[in-house]
Amino acid sequence: MSFIEKLKDAWKRTNSLVCVGLDPDLARFPRHLEKNAEAIFRFNKEIVDATHDLVCAYKPQIAYFSAVSAERQLEQTIEYIRSNYPHIPVILDAKRGDIGSTAEMYATEAFSRYGADAVTINPYMGHDSAEPFLRHADRGIVLLCRTSNSGASDLQDLVVDGAPIYEHVAKMIAEKWNANRNCLLVVGATWPAQMAKIRSLVGDMPFLVPGVGAQGGDVEALVKAGQTADGTGLIISSSRAILYAGSGVDYAAAARAETLKLRDTINKFRCAPQPDIAGTDS
């Protein structure tokens, strides 16, 4: 099953557009956990076990692992999700980007070593930097378009022929890079007007949407701006607001409650919400 099929299946199964971002920050770990690389897998496992029926994807952020030499824990985390919840796609957030031969190595890192279903990449270097990823037709290639941070405007908003660069990026990806129908775009939750414009340019291409929760993006505005006609099209990612909702031994339950709340808030604004088929009131 390709990434896109797996994603559509997950949207339906869990009636959820929520993606939990796995950003294991030792400095914010629950008090009772040790502050070392080994604890990272245990932390992720408990978060995944507590939220798997409420999410359409998990998104481990590789920087949080590589800063503390926790490559093994990243492998274990993805392996655990694939073994126990094989219907949930894993997006490796790595934002890689380099020329052909090096990009091939990065694709090997994401897809072969870590076994991710999808990976985020940076489009600044152009088509030949994306191609070694794009040719993996069964994987999702998630390209930065309009990011959620304040500095996004520095480059992404510069105007070329009457339209900002991020619109050119969106069109280029939709028209030229998406031959395998495996592209997605990163569009920040903090910019609903820009999101609506991008949606009008790229059809049903899914968006990975960071910036709700800690970064303060407005859920109603983003869902209305970004959803497709069937009420999907969005992978709405929240990391810190879920992972660190609690700081005690009950942190996984607190993460579940926060995930459920976000899922239900999102679903209020979906134009054709699916019936709740997963029995998630446990």
Add this chain to the structure above:
Amino acid sequence: MSFIEKLKDAWKRTNSLVCVGLDPDLARFPRHLEKNAEAIFRFNKEIVDATHDLVCAYKPQIAYFSAVSAERQLEQTIEYIRSNYPHIPVILDAKRGDIGSTAEMYATEAFSRYGADAVTINPYMGHDSAEPFLRHADRGIVLLCRTSNSGASDLQDLVVDGAPIYEHVAKMIAEKWNANRNCLLVVGATWPAQMAKIRSLVGDMPFLVPGVGAQGGDVEALVKAGQTADGTGLIISSSRAILYAGSGVDYAAAARAETLKLRDTINKFRCAPQPDIAGTDS
């Protein structure tokens, strides 16, 4: 000593603008070496020992390590250079780029975990994605500007207010991001006209120049386009043409010969070449 001071010192000591890119590709390793992660450190060590008096920097490309789970070998390689040739700066080629909190983790990866003197990053996400790197005043922050690959034109050449995006990027970095005087730019060897224009915009800011050797950039044209008034300003990186110059047991000697040839070719076109003080005819 800051990265920039270390670089200036290395330019002078070795009378060289050459940077050897450490892209250890197991598939291209000399026949007698084993094709596993452990062999990577041995390979790098021999290349470094054979070229240290001919280079101004080493540039390990992290993708070649992470694709084969060779993080430990990357640590060993940088540690070996720092211990044995402490005057040669190490640029970690990683092209990272993400929002603030994640960028901090990437800076920790590059500077604390691996101990690199400098790191390459991608400017697409704007100033707040660069800031967690820039604040390390003693390290070099090498930002993508005009890359050497053919796809570079897809985004970097789009015209904003009469000038291509890469010129806006160069100016923004020179005027706003360089408060700590620790920025450098990636400018591909394959575009000497663009390089000359960028040089006119950013003063003496050093350029990291990939694209000679395997990618075919013309040495005379790039040196004349990019050097500063004192005949420096360039870190000219070659990887595959040096690393895989030989495929037998004498691969390190072949790498040395190729490095010497590139250094001397470059020096022919420098406007104020330094005298050869390193005695490199051994």
